[in-house]
Amino acid sequence: MLLGVFSTVYIITLALQVFVPYIVRETIIFGVTVPEQNLKNSALRNMKKQYAQFVGISGVLLLLMMIVCYYYFAQSEFMQGILLLGCLFAMLAVSMTLYWKNHQKVLKLKKEEQWGLNIKQVRAVDLTARSRDEMLPWPFYVIPFGVTVFLIIFTFRHYDQIPDHIAVHWGPSGEADSWRSKTYFTAVSLPLVMLMVQCMMWGTVDSIKRSAIKLAVNRKEESLEDQLKSRKYMSWSIMLLSYGFTILFTVLQLSNIYPSMTTGTWLLPVFILFLLLVLGSVLVYAWKKRKQRVNYGDNVVSEVMDVDEDRYWKGGLIYVNRQDPSVFVEKRFGVGWTMNFANPRGYIVIGLPLLILLFISFFSL
Amino acid sequence: MFIQIEPQSDVPIYEQVTRKIMEGIARGEMKPGDTLPSVRNLAADLGVNMHTVNKSYHELEEKGIITIRAKSGAIIRSAEERALTPEQLQTIEKNLKPVVVEGMVLGATAEQIEHMIKKVFSDLQIPAEGV
Numbered sequence: 001m002l003l004g005v006f007s008t009v010y011i012i013t014l015a016l017q018v019f020v021p022y023i024v025r026e027t028i029i030f031g032v033t034v035p036e037q038n039l040k041n042s043a044l045r046n047m048k049k050q051y052a053q054f055v056g057i058s059g060v061l062l063l064l065m066m067i068v069c070y071y072y073f074a075q076s077e078f079m080q081g082i083l084l085l086g087c088l089f090a091m092l093a094v095s096m097t098l099y100w101k102n103h104q105k106v107l108k109l110k111k112e113e114q115w116g117l118n119i120k121q122v123r124a125v126d127l128t129a130r131s132r133d134e135m136l137p138w139p140f141y142v143i144p145f146g147v148t149v150f151l152i153i154f155t156f157r158h159y160d161q162i163p164d165h166i167a168v169h170w171g172p173s174g175e176a177d178s179w180r181s182k183t184y185f186t187a188v189s190l191p192l193v194m195l196m197v198q199c200m201m202w203g204t205v206d207s208i209k210r211s212a213i214k215l216a217v218n219r220k221e222e223s224l225e226d227q228l229k230s231r232k233y234m235s236w237s238i239m240l241l242s243y244g245f246t247i248l249f250t251v252l253q254l255s256n257i258y259p260s261m262t263t264g265t266w267l268l269p270v271f272i273l274f275l276l277l278v279l280g281s282v283l284v285y286a287w288k289k290r291k292q293r294v295n296y297g298d299n300v301v302s303e304v305m306d307v308d309e310d311r312y313w314k315g316g317l318i319y320v321n322r323q324d325p326s327v328f329v330e331k332r333f334g335v336g337w338t339m340n341f342a343n344p345r346g347y348i349v350i351g352l353p354l355l356i357l358l359f360i361s362f363f364s365l
Numbered sequence: 366m367f368i369q370i371e372p373q374s375d376v377p378i379y380e381q382v383t384r385k386i387m388e389g390i391a392r393g394e395m396k397p398g399d400t401l402p403s404v405r406n407l408a409a410d411l412g413v414n415m416h417t418v419n420k421s422y423h424e425l426e427e428k429g430i431i432t433i434r435a436k437s438g439a440i441i442r443s444a445e446e447r448a449l450t451p452e453q454l455q456t457i458e459k460n461l462k463p464v465v466v467e468g469m470v471l472g473a474t475a476e477q478i479e480h481m482i483k484k485v486f487s488d489l490q491i492p493a494e495g496v
Contacts, residue, residue, distance in 0.1 A: 120371060121371065121373060122370060122371050123369065123370045123371075123372060123411060123412060124367055124368070124369050125367065125369075125370070125410045125411055126366065126367050126410075127366045127367075127368060127386075127389070127395070127401060127402055128366060130406050210405065210406075211409055212409045212410050212411075213409075213410050214410075217369065220367050304369075307372055307412075321412075323413065324412045325409050325414065326412065
């Protein structure tokens with residue numbers, strides 16, 4: 001069971017790692033801005049292909065090794081955990097190393113061949129784009145707060161009926177395996193964690209909404225479509241995650257109040273469903289991104305290119321730009337969005353709830 | 366309507382924004398009654414500070430091209446509302462003067478300059494993509 005679930009996670013992560021160069025903007029190659037005018041360089045195409053092949057093959061080999069070791073060597077649960085996580089991280093390490101090597105190569109190539117040196121950099125904006133933005137409005141993300149508040153009140157009203165030991169951790173089989181003695185704080189720690197996660201999700205969506213709709217200057221219409229859709233899908237999947245998370249934690253909390261609910265392993269399907277929801281939404285998002293990606297058939301003949309923001313991307317991965325009011329920007333190598341680490345707003349909407357969450361976990365879980 | 370900004374140009378960004386919006390109106394891509402995006406949103410999309418966009422909007426308001434309302438945002442005024450006043454005409458003349466003088470010093474004739482002005486007019490009246 002554990003192996004099955006974990007292999008699924010592994011395979012999906014591997015697939016995403018392999019296809020990342022084909023999902024992100026075509027003008028960003030291994031985290032480096034390449035002018036559309038130089039896009040069809042054969043060296044670049046080979047680099048992407050080699051990356052995908054190498055990561056794919058080594059990922060499959062690691063998976064096979066993981067399965068074999070799981071059956072023959074890993075006896076205790078502890079060893080199994082180490083083995084599975086070890087293989088996953090090894091696979092990620094391989095892909096990151098390869099990313100890094102290619103990142104340096106593209107940077108070198110760009111410098112040597114002086115790409116974009118004499119091309120004017122411009123930023124395009126559609127003044128009507130905002131009226132076409134279809135991200136879900138905030139009430140969708142605030143409704144789950146009501147569930148949490150209700151759950152906290154409900155917990156206090158049934159405080160006497162809660163057993164003296166409260167489950168705070170659940171093993172891979174869906175059974176609780178760690179307990180804390182009952183206090184008013186531990187009794188509501190799950191709903192409090194839930195509240196913080198809901199805050200983070202709302203904060204993320206709200207910040208994405210305030211962040212830039214970035215157009216590709218030589219493909220304005222297409223990139224606008226892509227941007228509007230990405231924003232829409234992102235807001236949907238965060239809503240789904242928020243609701244899924246709320247349901248999962250509500251079930252867990254109710255099972256603490258009514259322990260008879262947890263007889264047997266019926267919590268397991270709830271965990272698996274939640275996992276499927278998370279992985280599914282990532283996969284669907286990646287799939288949609290791939291489908292609507294702006295394609296450059298040939299080298300673009302144009303006098304202008306998008307603004308080269310490479311200097312704000314540390315290692316092509318971490319975005320630090322003081323001038324940019326956006327809190328979230330799309331990842332340059334990966335699926336989804338990443339934070340602008342120079343924007344204090346990000347630390348408030350994401351950092352603060354995370355800190356409180358860690359605080360709660362530390363003292364109650 | 367698309368606008369394009371050159372962050373590395375010598376022309377300050379707020380001025381580029383002002384010019385592009387005016388061009389959009391002259392070209393008929395933006396109609397009276399249309400609302401401009403909020404200062405916050407446009408600043409995010411351009412990747413510039415909010416003050417930059419704010420400055421540009423206030424400049425447009427001073428010129429009598431848009432009205433800024435607290436709730437509904439920046440609205441483009443209708444042709445009647447922005448009927449040309451003698452003062453505005455004077456400002457335009459004042460702004461045009463150094464350009465014409467430069468042309469004169471370099472030897473451009475009155476016809477050549479007149480032709481240029483006519484060309485600007487006719488260029489803007491034909492809706493063209495992102496000039």
